[in-house]
Amino acid sequence: MDVPPEVPKEDGRPKWDNKFQYILSCIGFAVGLGNVWRFPYLCQIHGGGVASLMVSILVSLYYNTILTWVMWYFINSFQEPLPWSICPLNENRTGLNEECYESTAVNYFWYRKTLNITPDVTDSGTLQWWLILCLAACWAIVYLCTIRGIETTGKAIYVTAIFPYLVLTIFLIHGLSLPGATEGLVYLFTPNLNILQNPRVWLDAATQIFFSLSLAFGGLIAFSSYNPSKNDCEKDAVTVAIVNSITSLYASIPVFSVLGFKALTGYWDCLDRNIISVINEYDLPEQSITRQNYTDWITFLNSSNPEKLAGLKLKSCDLQEFLDQSVSGSGLAFIVFTQAIILMPGSQAWAILFFVMLFSLGLSSMFGNIEGVFTPLLEVKVISKSIPKELLSGIICLASFLFALCFTLGSGSYWIDIFDSYAGSLPLLVIAFFEVIGVAYVYKIKRFSKDMKWMTGRKLNLYWQITWKFISPLLLLIVFVAFVTLQIQKKPTYAAWNPKYEHFPVKEQKVYPPWVQAICVLLAALPCIFIPLVALIHLIKRMRRSKDPSFVPPEIFSCQEFNSNFSHPPQK
Amino acid sequence: MLGVLLLAFSVVSVASAELCKPDAQNAFKVRLSIKTALGDNAYAWDANEEYLFKAMIAFTMRRYSSKSTTQISNVLLCNVTDRVSFWFVVTDSSKNTTTVPGSEVEAAIRMNRNRINSAFLLSDKTLQFLKISTTLSPPVEPSTPVWLIVFGVVLSLIVAGIVFLVVSGIQQRKKKNKESTERENLEEKGEVTITIENGIPCETLDLKAGHVNGVFAADDERFTSL
Numbered sequence: 164m165d166v167p168p169e170v171p172k173e174d175g176r177p178k179w180d181n182k183f184q185y186i187l188s189c190i191g192f193a194v195g196l197g198n199v200w201r202f203p204y205l206c207q208i209h210g211g212g213v214a215s216l217m218v219s220i221l222v223s224l225y226y227n228t229i230l231t232w233v234m235w236y237f238i239n240s241f242q243e244p245l246p247w248s249i250c251p252l253n254e255n256r257t258g259l260n261e262e263c264y265e266s267t268a269v270n271y272f273w274y275r276k277t278l279n280i281t282p283d284v285t286d287s288g289t290l291q292w293w294l295i296l297c298l299a300a301c302w303a304i305v306y307l308c309t310i311r312g313i314e315t316t317g318k319a320i321y322v323t324a325i326f327p328y329l330v331l332t333i334f335l336i337h338g339l340s341l342p343g344a345t346e347g348l349v350y351l352f353t354p355n356l357n358i359l360q361n362p363r364v365w366l367d368a369a370t371q372i373f374f375s376l377s378l379a380f381g382g383l384i385a386f387s388s389y390n391p392s393k394n395d396c397e398k399d400a401v402t403v404a405i406v407n408s409i410t411s412l413y414a415s416i417p418v419f420s421v422l423g424f425k426a427l428t429g430y431w432d433c434l435d436r437n438i439i440s441v442i443n444e445y446d447l448p449e450q451s452i453t454r455q456n457y458t459d460w461i462t463f464l465n466s467s468n469p470e471k472l473a474g475l476k477l478k479s480c481d482l483q484e485f486l487d488q489s490v491s492g493s494g495l496a497f498i499v500f501t502q503a504i505i506l507m508p509g510s511q512a513w514a515i516l517f518f519v520m521l522f523s524l525g526l527s528s529m530f531g532n533i534e535g536v537f538t539p540l541l542e543v544k545v546i547s548k549s550i551p552k553e554l555l556s557g558i559i560c561l562a563s564f565l566f567a568l569c570f571t572l573g574s575g576s577y578w579i580d581i582f583d584s585y586a587g588s589l590p591l592l593v594i595a596f597f598e599v600i601g602v603a604y605v606y607k608i609k610r611f612s613k614d615m616k617w618m619t620g621r622k623l624n625l626y627w628q629i630t631w632k633f634i635s636p637l638l639l640l641i642v643f644v645a646f647v648t649l650q651i652q653k654k655p656t657y658a659a660w661n662p663k664y665e666h667f668p669v670k671e672q673k674v675y676p677p678w679v680q681a682i683c684v685l686l687a688a689l690p691c692i693f694i695p696l697v698a699l700i701h702l703i704k705r706m707r708r709s710k711d712p713s714f715v716p717p718e719i720f721s722c723q724e725f726n727s728n729f730s731h732p733p734q735k
Numbered sequence: 736m737l738g739v740l741l742l743a744f745s746v747v748s749v750a751s752a753e754l755c756k757p758d759a760q761n762a763f764k765v766r767l768s769i770k771t772a773l774g775d776n777a778y779a780w781d782a783n784e785e786y787l788f789k790a791m792i793a794f795t796m797r798r799y800s801s802k803s804t805t806q807i808s809n810v811l812l813c814n815v816t817d818r819v820s821f822w823f824v825v826t827d828s829s830k831n832t833t834t835v836p837g838s839e840v841e842a843a844i845r846m847n848r849n850r851i852n853s854a855f856l857l858s859d860k861t862l863q864f865l866k867i868s869t870t871l872s873p874p875v876e877p878s879t880p881v882w883l884i885v886f887g888v889v890l891s892l893i894v895a896g897i898v899f900l901v902v903s904g905i906q907q908r909k910k911k912n913k914e915s916t917e918r919e920n921l922e923e924k925g926e927v928t929i930t931i932e933n934g935i936p937c938e939t940l941d942l943k944a945g946h947v948n949g950v951f952a953a954d955d956e957r958f959t960s961l
Binding site for chain 1: 768769770771816817818819820825868881882885886889890893894896900901904908938
């Protein structure tokens with residue numbers, strides 16, 4: 164008699180179409196905006212279930228607002244000239260708008276035309292209708308792609324995960340051909356030994372790689388739960404980590420070429436302005452002073468008549484100063500890069516490409532966030548099975564959209580910075596720490612090794628055992644403690660854009676009022692509190708159910724609840 | 736006679752020197768950046784260009800006020816430098832010793848700036864009248880902002896996609912429901928029986944193809960063939 168084939172479990176759970184979809188989704192989730200705009204900045208200046216769910220919810224809320232800004236810039240890229248390249252006129256048409264004239268056209272478009280920012284975080288301002296439109300469109304796109312869970316994200320991910328690499332390559336080729344690209348790259352890769360001695364550098368690097376991999380969001384767990392049980396997860400994990408790091412490095416090259424180009428152009432502009440002033444003042448023939456013999460001329464004129472030269476008040480032009488001038492985060496994309504794009508010929512095309520790339524990057528990370536919310540809600544028996552998936556995802560998207568409306572207020576970007584620094588950073592460290600401790604010490608490495616052997620067919624490498632038992636918890640603890648001490652040491656301040664500030668366009672440093680500080684603490688503590696809270700609940704439930712004194716931590720329970728596909732190896 | 740002429744000439748030249756000098760009353764400084772504007776096609780600034788300039792200013796004054804009878808000789812240029820920059824002043828046509836008020840000259844030039852610029856193939860930036868500020872023209876604004884149009888296109892694509900997916904989802908669900916009710920109905924009528932043998936539904940066993948059991952196949956060879 165023949166042995167019957169194994170009948171697969173019919174539980175109706177969706178599955179990835181193929182392995183490539185899964186890998187792309189994890190890469191897309193891990194490779195987000197941070198790889199493009201945070202890692203290159205850091206290179207330059209130096210030399211957890213319910214908890215995860217909470218973090219995913221908080222992050223989804225504000226992350227999509229960043230996509231809203233990207234979309235706003237995208238739809239504004241179809242004009243000639245680009246709206247952030249020129250200053251509008253003032254009311255009586257005698258000159259340029261004052262706020263724009265004092266700062267730059269790019270700054271003006273970002274702070275006034277896009278955000279319509281208020282001078283203070285307590286001053287909420289009004290809802291910006293154009294941002295609401297873009298926010299609605301973004302949430303509609305997210306809904307469209309996540310409407311049926313991974314069935315639809317799996318298809319969408321082909322585009323959103325691969326397209327950014329294409330655009331980065333195009334920018335790489337174009338960027339390297341721009342003047343000043345070599346200066347930018349040299350600047351990126353020369354280590355500044357003084358700065359490397361600062362421990363803050365290493366802390367920033369550690370936090371960057373940690374957040375960059377989007378760990379502890381629950382999204383990776385959610386994605387992985389849709390894999391078949393016998394999956395080589397070790398190979399997947401290594402692949403995603405390596406691809407993420409390589410992407411960060413790969414993204415740095417075009418970013419720094421373009422920044423070098425921008426710095427060089429700024430330097431040339433500074434020189435040209437000085438040259439024009441000197442020529443006009445001394446009535447010398449046009450083009451008699453070039454960039455090359457500028458310094459010779461200045462020394463000659465200084466020796467003959469120093470007062471006249473001093474009276475011109477020439478700005479000192481230093482290329483290093485221009486190279487130092489980058490920002491990180493949203494500033495890099497919306498201020499620095501847009502300024503560089505204006506200088507390139509065919510700027511509309513470059514702007515469109517760039518913003519579509521940013522949108523794809525952010526969108527694929529949003530898939531991970533939404534899955535981190537969607538999947539646990541589906542698994543937990545709170546939601547009845549009769550509700551169709553389309554409706555559930557629709558409700559999630561609609562609720563998030565309504566909440567995110569407060570980020571479209573005048574003070575919205577201040578709140579996004581708050582969410583980013585407090586909700587999207589500290590809780591993740593805590594959740595990841597508890598996940599590692601849970602797997603290594605409570606679930607026990609031995610049991611995990613057996614599971615790994617069943618899934619991958621290989622014994623768990625000694626490297627993983629050592630890192631999970633000792634190195635990872637230790638490092639996470641160090642990063643956490645350093646992070647907290649650094650945060651406590653400095654007063655929580657923020658930089659406000661205030662046109663009436665005396666040193667405008669320099670941003671005004673203001674202190675958060677107490678009620679805002681309370682919200683920051685709440686955002687950081689809320690997801691973390693859930694870990695001991697849920698542990699307590701499960702403990703009480705267990706003690707009531709059976710008088711078994713052995714304690715199994717809730718993280719494992721919730722993981723098992725969330726990953727119902729993760730079945731134990733058959734008992735012999 | 737000659738002496739009187741000489742005297743008159745020197746008086747006039749002294750007078751004009753008095754009238755046109757840097758920072759004189761009602762005098763304006765002009766600065767041209769020909770090489771910047773025209774690059775290789777730049778022309779050299781010589782006496783002929785100066786003549787043209789004087790003619791343009793005279794034309795401007797006449798166009799501004801119909802009563803004006805400004806002649807080319809009324810426009811005085813001085814202090815021409817290599818930059819190319821110079822000072823000019825417009826004298827009153829009736830009395831050669833006074834200059835036209837600066838405000839009139841300014842208003843006239845403002846009115847005809849375009850004509851003056853195009854005569855020299857230059858623009859507001861490359862032909863500068865230093866004390867006369869230009870009125871900036873507002874940028875061309877289309878009636879509907881462009882971004883709104885693009886937004887409309889994007890949003891309609893998204894909505895179409897969502898509607899398509901939702902409708903296809905509903906259709907799939909209806910088909911599945913219909914199939915399962917059909918199957919239930921047939922089972923109730925007892926027409927579809929699933930034969931089960933040893934806990935294995937017979938459908939999974941491929942009865943037609945069959946499987947050869949190696950043990951029995953080997954046994955056949957024990958018997959010699961007839």
